Amino acid sequence: MSLLRRLLPAPLLSAALFLAWLLLARSVSTAQVLLGLALALAIPIRTTRLRQTGVSVRKPLVIIRYVITVIRDVIASNLEVGWGVLTWWRRQPDAKFVVIPLDLRDPAGLAVLAMVTTVVPGTVWSELALDKSALMLHVWDAPDEEAFIRRYKQRYELPLKEIFE
């Protein structure tokens, strides 16, 4: 167990590296598979000190549902922001800074939250309080601030709390 743990400190990272290598090489010949395996074994061991260790990821079903939610929201808010730009002369969206109280504390979870917030158009991650208790976003169109905060926490933060904590 401990030998396996030392050889494979981050199994998920190794699997991701292996898959990425095969995609990049665009072949599944023996040589590429061996090279990919070597890289997938060597890189996590050599970069232990660069990474935050002890990240535990649970509940694969929640992860899949979260990814689907994010993809759907990206498409929906793309249309919303694009339409808002095109009809700017008629109606200007209610853009403002919103401060959101945070419950999530895990650094990896916060990194994923920052990624999701930036990738979904209509929200820009602007500032995180030093003690990670609050977060400031710039929102494209938020007529009802309370409803936006409730929706954001329920949709994006709650699943991350389940996955990472």
Place this chain on the structure above:
Amino acid sequence: MNASFWVEALVALLLVLSGVFVLVSALGFTFLRDFFLRMHPPALAYTIATWCVSIAGIVYFSALGDGLAMHHLLIIIMLCVTVPVTTVVLARVALFRRRMAGVANTPPALTPPHGSDSEE
């Protein structure tokens, strides 16, 4: 080396969509007035335009060659990981520089600095 009609129609539709989205994002980026408003439209180019082109590439090269050609997924994953870093740093830059310059209606810092003289 020819793909069927429906594959080409799908690829053409995706490419046209990506062109339209990139144009809308550039319009928004160029003509909106405030910097934070201007940060929203480029996300269209980073997300849906790139997704459309990548999916078009996956469909087209899978139909041309034998087997799935999934390597265009790497572009999507790569942009999803790298673009937030640049965007978040730029948003912080804008807030920091506005506070330094004393621009009106800039929100105060969430963590107030301890004494103005210890701040660098």
Place this chain on the structure above:
Amino acid sequence: MSPMLNAAIMFAIGCYALASLLVLYRLTIGPRAQDRVFALDLLYIHAMLVMLVIGIRHQSDIYFEAALLIAVFSFVSSSAMAKFILRGEVIE
């Protein structure tokens, strides 16, 4: 390559060119430095999209590598520039 796909590719590249001109305009007038850095980042993305579309046009996989490299360079250069205008130093 059917005429339909060819027309779609021409339309997409035309849109990217027009969008790049608009962003270039913002790059030249951008009131603050952060506008210019953001515009440069967006220009990189447009170049990457053009590479991907040209790859489909010529039915070649070589352009994919170019697109991936442009994405990497875009990340490195714009995050370095953003860091520079944040503090005035790249490495603290």
